[in-house]
Amino acid sequence: MSNSNITLAAIEQAIGLLSDPETGRSLSKSDQVRNIAWTDDSLTAEIALGTHSLPIADEFQQRAVETIQAKFPNFKKIDITISTIDRPPPTIGQVGLRVRSVIAVGSGKGGVGKSTIAASIALTLKRMGARVGLMDADIYGPSIPHLLNLEGRPEVIDGKIQPRMFGSMPVMSMGFLVEKDQAVIFRGPMLHGSITQFLRDTNWGPLDYLIIDMPPGTGDIALTLSQLLPLTGAVVVCTPQEVALLDAVKAISMFQKTKIPLLGVVENMSGFICPDNGKRYDIFGHGGARRKAEELTVPFLGEVPINIAMRQESDEGRLDQVLQDPICGVPIEKIVRSLVRDLAQRNMVAPPKVSLPVLG
Ligand SMILES: Nc1ncnc2c1ncn2[C@@H]1O[C@H](COP(=O)(O)OP(=O)(O)OP(=O)(O)O)[C@@H](O)[C@H]1O
Numbered sequence: 001m002s003n004s005n006i007t008l009a010a011i012e013q014a015i016g017l018l019s020d021p022e023t024g025r026s027l028s029k030s031d032q033v034r035n036i037a038w039t040d041d042s043l044t045a046e047i048a049l050g051t052h053s054l055p056i057a058d059e060f061q062q063r064a065v066e067t068i069q070a071k072f073p074n075f076k077k078i079d080i081t082i083s084t085i086d087r088p089p090p091t092i093g094q095v096g097l098r099v100r101s102v103i104a105v106g107s108g109k110g111g112v113g114k115s116t117i118a119a120s121i122a123l124t125l126k127r128m129g130a131r132v133g134l135m136d137a138d139i140y141g142p143s144i145p146h147l148l149n150l151e152g153r154p155e156v157i158d159g160k161i162q163p164r165m166f167g168s169m170p171v172m173s174m175g176f177l178v179e180k181d182q183a184v185i186f187r188g189p190m191l192h193g194s195i196t197q198f199l200r201d202t203n204w205g206p207l208d209y210l211i212i213d214m215p216p217g218t219g220d221i222a223l224t225l226s227q228l229l230p231l232t233g234a235v236v237v238c239t240p241q242e243v244a245l246l247d248a249v250k251a252i253s254m255f256q257k258t259k260i261p262l263l264g265v266v267e268n269m270s271g272f273i274c275p276d277n278g279k280r281y282d283i284f285g286h287g288g289a290r291r292k293a294e295e296l297t298v299p300f301l302g303e304v305p306i307n308i309a310m311r312q313e314s315d316e317g318r319l320d321q322v323l324q325d326p327i328c329g330v331p332i333e334k335i336v337r338s339l340v341r342d343l344a345q346r347n348m349v350a351p352p353k354v355s356l357p358v359l360g
């Protein structure tokens, strides 16, 4: 077919083969597609996505070009611009949080890097353009304030707790409410109460993602969370050695019991790349989490090597700077992309309820 016979309807139909990664709905007839123009040789169009999808905007754009090219092979140049729409997130759960995706980061065992990975995922989603909040659900041993070097007491304005801000990212943690070296002594109902307050009484603002750093081990907090709001799912962090993997399986079954979907597994401290000679040493083994994930048919999201800078800098509150170094930043970005891609796939299968976009 020569390009002179091409109609707007035919182009719209080709674009309609694509779906919005956030809503799972076809882009045909959507007002997210604008400014379609073409000549004999080239085509241009603009597709607007919500900020939830921005971490995979480049992949989406690539797919859009390929989809149109497959339908109209005579175009020599196809230019798709991705712009952004301001899409209000839904209000969810009895806590009335305004958020699209709530993701808990957990593990069966302590000290495997949950907090580091949770904060890194949040910071990376934020850097890639999404609206993100970070909640530290480790009431007894909060570590998020330390990782981000954030302190100070949250203010209460009009009955709402104002989260501390890391740049434009709201953060809430028990660490802001107790003195640094003071132990938190809580009984069950108080635990439930503080999690409720973190979710219901905190002014998070509209979010694409709320990342929740879970405490190690027991299912209390998972159960409380699942009663308060529908979680999109959980990410389980583990290290490669066999004992840690057994704990990961325990964590997976804990999330399954509380009906929290499993989004995937991350292998942390996966190999050590020696800064002196660039050689890789698999201190705890390597690839165990990937194999276990395959065995259990859960997605494997990626691996993060052991890195001295990550340990040193993040213990001094400079996690954000550490992520700017590709050695740490690139593996985390891969994990974030897999996560957002998996969420998009889930949305295609079961589209979430969506409020109408506000066009910018
Ligand atoms: N990839 C990594 N390379 C080097 N050090 C790491 C890495 N991931 C985490 N660490 C370090 O390991 C220690 C434990 O990490 P972190 O506090 O994130 O674990 P956790 O699972 O949240 O622990 P807890 O169960 O106590 O909540 C920290 O000192 C952290 O800096």
Ligand SMILES: [Mg+2]
Binding pocket: 114, 115, 116, 138, 143, 213, 214, 215
């Ligand atoms: Mg932790």
